[in-house]
Amino acid sequence: FTFLVDFLALWWISQLRDEAMIAAVGIAATIQFAAMSIAIGMMIGAVALVSRAIGMGERARARRIATVGIVLMVAVQAFVAALLWTFRREILMATGAEGEVLDLGARFLTITLPSMPVIATGIACSAILRAVGDAWRSMAVTMVAGGIAVVLDPVLIYLLGWGVTGAALSIALARFAMMVAGLWFAIRSHDMLAAPAREDIVTFFRPYAAIALPAIATQLSTPFGNWILTREIAAHGESAVAGWGVVMRLTILAFGGIFALSGTIGGIIGQNHGARRPDRVAEAYWAALKFCAAYTAVTWALMAALSGPIITSFGLSAEGAAVVRSFTRIAAGAFVFTGALFVANATFNNLGRPLWSTAANWFRDGVLMFPLGFALAAAFGAEGIVWANALANVIAGTVAAWLARRYILKLTRAMD
Numbered sequence: 001f002t003f004l005v006d007f008l009a010l011w012w013i014s015q016l017r018d019e020a021m022i023a024a025v026g027i028a029a030t031i032q033f034a035a036m037s038i039a040i041g042m043m044i045g046a047v048a049l050v051s052r053a054i055g056m057g058e059r060a061r062a063r064r065i066a067t068v069g070i071v072l073m074v075a076v077q078a079f080v081a082a083l084l085w086t087f088r089r090e091i092l093m094a095t096g097a098e099g100e101v102l103d104l105g106a107r108f109l110t111i112t113l114p115s116m117p118v119i120a121t122g123i124a125c126s127a128i129l130r131a132v133g134d135a136w137r138s139m140a141v142t143m144v145a146g147g148i149a150v151v152l153d154p155v156l157i158y159l160l161g162w163g164v165t166g167a168a169l170s171i172a173l174a175r176f177a178m179m180v181a182g183l184w185f186a187i188r189s190h191d192m193l194a195a196p197a198r199e200d201i202v203t204f205f206r207p208y209a210a211i212a213l214p215a216i217a218t219q220l221s222t223p224f225g226n227w228i229l230t231r232e233i234a235a236h237g238e239s240a241v242a243g244w245g246v247v248m249r250l251t252i253l254a255f256g257g258i259f260a261l262s263g264t265i266g267g268i269i270g271q272n273h274g275a276r277r278p279d280r281v282a283e284a285y286w287a288a289l290k291f292c293a294a295y296t297a298v299t300w301a302l303m304a305a306l307s308g309p310i311i312t313s314f315g316l317s318a319e320g321a322a323v324v325r326s327f328t329r330i331a332a333g334a335f336v337f338t339g340a341l342f343v344a345n346a347t348f349n350n351l352g353r354p355l356w357s358t359a360a361n362w363f364r365d366g367v368l369m370f371p372l373g374f375a376l377a378a379a380f381g382a383e384g385i386v387w388a389n390a391l392a393n394v395i396a397g398t399v400a401a402w403l404a405r406r407y408i409l410k411l412t413r414a415m416d
Contacts, residue, residue: 009171025104039077041218042216045208051266125183129190145177149171225366228365236377239320251332257291261292289340300332311324344360
């Protein structure tokens with residue numbers, strides 16, 4: 001439902017049949033994803049410590065850690081959002097936007113960037129609810145945002161004809177609703193947030209930063225890789241960029257189960273590691289990999305079968321349609337390896353090896369992505385960008401999954 005907010009905004013924009021708008025929202029979302037990645041990295045740090053404390057039976061300590069995590073997350077998101085807002089046009093131009101796409105993208109970011117601390121709070125509360133085992137309320141937090149978007153998007157974007165402005169307003173309001181719901185459940189249902197205290201920040205900052213900083217570095221690799229590929233695909237024209245924007249939004253919506261898994265499995269592994277149960281850590285790891293394989297197989301088959309209706313519904317021209325088709329029919333199958341990378345990263349973060357997940361992600365986005373993107377784009381055009389992304393995930397996911405398995409086996413032998 002978190003991803004549905006962005007997807008619905010792009011879909012209703014596409015109903016106006018203006019590929020410049022689709023391209024603008026797609027590029028702007030790529031930039032905004034960098035700020036979101038920082039929030040997710042900080043959330044990973046909080047969940048790792050909160051779940052570990054709960055696994056050790058120290059709920060009061062978990063409550064204090066959760067509070068520190070949210071306070072730091074909001075402060076950092078406010079700073080990052082202000083920085084991106086100030087230089088939004090320059091960043092858009094560096095990403096390949098120009099002309100009408102540049103103007104529309106800047107307008108979208110003007111409205112949505114100030115809401116980044118808001119959605120960071122909502123994401124953090126949802127993660128804390130997962131860490132304490134309340135999956136239903138955690139889901140409800142994100143469903144609130146999706147429900148708001150379902151109602152507002154067609155009205156603001158299509159019926160009122162506000163286009164990009166309507167999409168941005170809908171996203172901002174959905175994020176605010178998510179924050180309110182998250183705080184309500186975290187405080188009223190579980191009493192997992194306390195009044196912020198300076199001594200708690202001093203006490204928990206170092207262990208929190210030890211996990212959060214590598215996690216942030218890990219998460220930032222993905223928007224960096226997307227930025228590289230977006231710059232490459234921008235050279236192929238507005239239609240290709242519009243198709244790439246659809247692929248990005250379709251990816252996070254269709255494979256939302258695997259993205260959710262990467263957030264959920266960390267809490268499970270962290271609790272069992274805190275309880276000194278490496279057998280359950282191993283069981284959770286293998287179950288997660290099996291889930292990735294099954295989920296990808298079903299989703300890939302559905303997207304391949306629905307390629308035509310998907311392309312038609314977004315009103316893409318030939319170049320954009322080719323980009324989407326290359327993903328739905330071929331590259332989507334590689335997401336099983338993307339899922340394996342996510343699971344391995346969650347394992348590293350919650351077993352005390354956060355730098356390993358940083359190395360795995362930057363191997364994909366910093367080492368593999370540019371040469372693969374450059375070479376395959378030269379050989380196959382815009383479609384080559386999609387295949388480069390898939391191939392980088394296959395290689396990095398395989399290596400990371402193998403390393404995570406070896407480390408779990410090592411911990412199991414050490415505790416026997």
